Amino acid sequence: TEPYRVVALPGEGIGPEVVEASLKVLQHLAQIEGFSLVINYGLIGQPAFEKFGNFFPPQTAQICEGSDGILFGAVTKGGILELRQHFDFFINLRPVRPFETLLNKSSLQPQKIQGLDILFVRELVSGIYFGPSGRERDENGSYGYHTMKYYDWQISRIARVALQKAKERRGLLTLAHKENALPQIPWSRLVQEEAKHFPDIVVEPMLVDNLAMQLVREPKRFDVILAGNLFGDILSDIGGALVGSIGLLPSASINERGFGLYEAIHGTAPDIAGKGIANPLGTMGAVVLMLQQWGETNAATRLIQAIERVLALGYRTADLTPQGEEILVNTATLTELIIQQL
Amino acid sequence: TEPYRVVALPGEGIGPEVVEASLKVLQHLAQIEGFSLVINYGLIGQPAFEKFGNFFPPQTAQICEGSDGILFGAVTKGGILELRQHFDFFINLRPVRPFETLLNKSSLQPQKIQGLDILFVRELVSGIYFGPSGRERDENGSYGYHTMKYYDWQISRIARVALQKAKERRGLLTLAHKENALPQIPWSRLVQEEAKHFPDIVVEPMLVDNLAMQLVREPKRFDVILAGNLFGDILSDIGGALVGSIGLLPSASINERGFGLYEAIHGTAPDIAGKGIANPLGTMGAVVLMLQQWGETNAATRLIQAIERVLALGYRTADLTPQGEEILVNTATLTELIIQQL
Numbered sequence: 001t002e003p004y005r006v007v008a009l010p011g012e013g014i015g016p017e018v019v020e021a022s023l024k025v026l027q028h029l030a031q032i033e034g035f036s037l038v039i040n041y042g043l044i045g046q047p048a049f050e051k052f053g054n055f056f057p058p059q060t061a062q063i064c065e066g067s068d069g070i071l072f073g074a075v076t077k078g079g080i081l082e083l084r085q086h087f088d089f090f091i092n093l094r095p096v097r098p099f100e101t102l103l104n105k106s107s108l109q110p111q112k113i114q115g116l117d118i119l120f121v122r123e124l125v126s127g128i129y130f131g132p133s134g135r136e137r138d139e140n141g142s143y144g145y146h147t148m149k150y151y152d153w154q155i156s157r158i159a160r161v162a163l164q165k166a167k168e169r170r171g172l173l174t175l176a177h178k179e180n181a182l183p184q185i186p187w188s189r190l191v192q193e194e195a196k197h198f199p200d201i202v203v204e205p206m207l208v209d210n211l212a213m214q215l216v217r218e219p220k221r222f223d224v225i226l227a228g229n230l231f232g233d234i235l236s237d238i239g240g241a242l243v244g245s246i247g248l249l250p251s252a253s254i255n256e257r258g259f260g261l262y263e264a265i266h267g268t269a270p271d272i273a274g275k276g277i278a279n280p281l282g283t284m285g286a287v288v289l290m291l292q293q294w295g296e297t298n299a300a301t302r303l304i305q306a307i308e309r310v311l312a313l314g315y316r317t318a319d320l321t322p323q324g325e326e327i328l329v330n331t332a333t334l335t336e337l338i339i340q341q342l
Numbered sequence: 343t344e345p346y347r348v349v350a351l352p353g354e355g356i357g358p359e360v361v362e363a364s365l366k367v368l369q370h371l372a373q374i375e376g377f378s379l380v381i382n383y384g385l386i387g388q389p390a391f392e393k394f395g396n397f398f399p400p401q402t403a404q405i406c407e408g409s410d411g412i413l414f415g416a417v418t419k420g421g422i423l424e425l426r427q428h429f430d431f432f433i434n435l436r437p438v439r440p441f442e443t444l445l446n447k448s449s450l451q452p453q454k455i456q457g458l459d460i461l462f463v464r465e466l467v468s469g470i471y472f473g474p475s476g477r478e479r480d481e482n483g484s485y486g487y488h489t490m491k492y493y494d495w496q497i498s499r500i501a502r503v504a505l506q507k508a509k510e511r512r513g514l515l516t517l518a519h520k521e522n523a524l525p526q527i528p529w530s531r532l533v534q535e536e537a538k539h540f541p542d543i544v545v546e547p548m549l550v551d552n553l554a555m556q557l558v559r560e561p562k563r564f565d566v567i568l569a570g571n572l573f574g575d576i577l578s579d580i581g582g583a584l585v586g587s588i589g590l591l592p593s594a595s596i597n598e599r600g601f602g603l604y605e606a607i608h609g610t611a612p613d614i615a616g617k618g619i620a621n622p623l624g625t626m627g628a629v630v631l632m633l634q635q636w637g638e639t640n641a642a643t644r645l646i647q648a649i650e651r652v653l654a655l656g657y658r659t660a661d662l663t664p665q666g667e668e669i670l671v672n673t674a675t676l677t678e679l680i681i682q683q684l
């Protein structure tokens with residue numbers, strides 16, 4: 001059988017560390033499960049700028065072209081937005097599920113999150129990150145602006161994805177909107193129109209401010225949460241607090257063809273970069289999502305279970321502030337332990 | 343001495359119920375503390391539209407003109423944004439402090455919020471709510487847009503307020519921004535420039551997504567949080583989850599002259615409107631802020647203490663889901679109990 005072609009874009013900060021750890025695990029999985037891999041590396045962010053004068057250079061675009069998946073580390077800013085738009089990765093999936101053994105790491109009471117299972121569906125290539133922007137001056141002074149712009153079809157296509165996901169899950173789709181202040185972008189109407197083709201799905205539009213609150217107050221009431229680019233960014237990070245560490249959460253960014261970019265939702269964490277202590281579980285969770293997308297469900301399940309066993313044995317990276325019987329480990333040791341459990 | 347002229351704008355939903363309850367308390371305070379009140383009523387939101395064809399009619403603007411404070415209920419959408427802009431209420435203060443006796447109502451672990459004391463300073467009359475907006479069509483289809491626009495001076499003036507508040511408090515100012523995606527509005531640079539006049543204040547710019555997460559993970563690390571209009575809306579609602587109910591939180595919207603509008607941060611709550619069961623404590627907290635602005639600090643303290651005593655006696659409105667020894671009361675009973683304790 002053909003090998004899977006993976007492009008690794010380590011980026012900056014802790015990016016290279018968590019990507020390296022995750023590739024090790026992926027390679028072991030390939031051996032065990034009998035599939036093969038070709039791994040190519042590309043530059044993005046600051047390292048790309050230093051070499052090519054461009055945060056997302058054409059060379060990197062070309063390496064990604066025709067691959068089966070991109071494993072992404074982290075960047076401070078430059079590169080990621082261009083990369084998402086280049087491949088039209090409009091679907092951003094961010095599952096939020098706590099590990100049973102880490103319930104005590106949440107700032108929430110354990111019963112508030114035990115059994116939590118939320119899927120954020122975030123629109124990723126439009127909205128205020130990509131609308132007209134600039135700096136100008138008029139008689140009132142200097143100003144800057146960014147435009148939140150959505151074509152109706154951009155909302156409809158992500159709505160269809162979210163509705164389909166809700167159908168495969170528990171049937172509730174909560175839509176984040178702010179139509180009492182931003183009425184020109186009619187999320188509720190457009191989502192409800194698509195929902196006519198999904199008669200079994202309950203669509204619940206909710207003001208984004210209220211949603212942020214409910215997410216902390218009663219997280220288990222949610223199933224699928226659909227949001228535009230900016231609101232999805234903010235709301236899904238709250239998920240990190242729910243499960244105990246942002247270092248745990250993965251994300252998949254997928255286009256119409258099913259081609260995707262896989263990354264943790266955390267950033268470059270400059271304060272701990274280069275120390276070898278970053279939590280690689282977010283990126284390993286992203287590997288799980290990539291394997292699932294490929295249809296390698298055995299490998300995906302094997303990896304999830306290995307991670308769960310290592311956590312059950314009490315091993316924790318520093319972000320999870322090990323306490324009592326728990327054992328502090330660095331990135332490399334955690335990775336070795338997971339490989340042993342595969 | 344001159345009476346304080348208060349304008350009551352009850353609005354819609356539970357607005358009239360919580361405003362009525364709060365005015366009762368305010369009138370008792372006036373008797374006890376020996377100041378006098380003139381209360382005028384104005385229409386806003388749906389009732390104003392029904393009578394005048396305008397959510398914020400000139401008649402209402404005129405009633406507010408020259409008053410000493412506006413006590414506001416709630417509206418669904420129409421009216422409030424116009425009102426804020428009309429009086430240039432650019433300073434929105436949202437203190438978040440849990441009641442000791444309600445620590446068990448938070449979804450967070452009690453030790454995460456005991457002693458919590460955050461002040462949100464939200465810019466209230468600019469940003470994406472007020473920028474150019476519309477619906478258009480081009481060769482790619484129909485689209486809607488809203489523009490996040492900030493004049494530099496609009497950021498500088500709210501920064502000065504936030505810095506001053508930080509100086510009167512614990513000296514830490516966290517700034518919510520999203521400059522990795524929205525670089526044309528240089529919040530960090532402008533706030534840091536103003537901070538040169540406040541050498542003792544630590545200014546900490548933080549990406550809004552990360553801030554949302556940290557707010558849930560480690561809320562006590564914050565002192566003053568400065569945010570633009572949209573981010574301030576979302577972040578401050580999270581405060582409702584921290585303290586146990588959005589029904590508890592007050593807000594003051596103030597202009598350069600110190601004239602202000604006082605309201606709870608909750609909305610119209612259509613599901614419970616008209617039932618007489620709404621929690622009036624957010625609006626009563628707004629009365630406290632109004633009294634403080636007037637310099638009536640005795641009256642303000644008296645009201646806070648009366649509320650604390652009633653809560654300590656176990657009385658709870660439905661939003662606080664009374665359990666065990668706690669006693670469920672409706673709006674009117676809670677208000678009577680507070681008046682007895684004044």
Ligand SMILES: CC(C)[C@H](C(=O)O)[C@@H](O)C(=O)O
Nearest residue numbers: 180181209417418419422575
């Ligand atoms: C009603 C709505 C426009 C308003 C806002 O977003 O400002 C409300 O949520 C608030 O926070 O006062």
Ligand SMILES: CC(C)[C@H](C(=O)O)[C@@H](O)C(=O)O
Nearest residue numbers: 075076077080233522523551
């Ligand atoms: C780096 C930044 C532009 C990015 C975003 O806001 O999309 C990040 O926060 C994310 O969520 O992937």
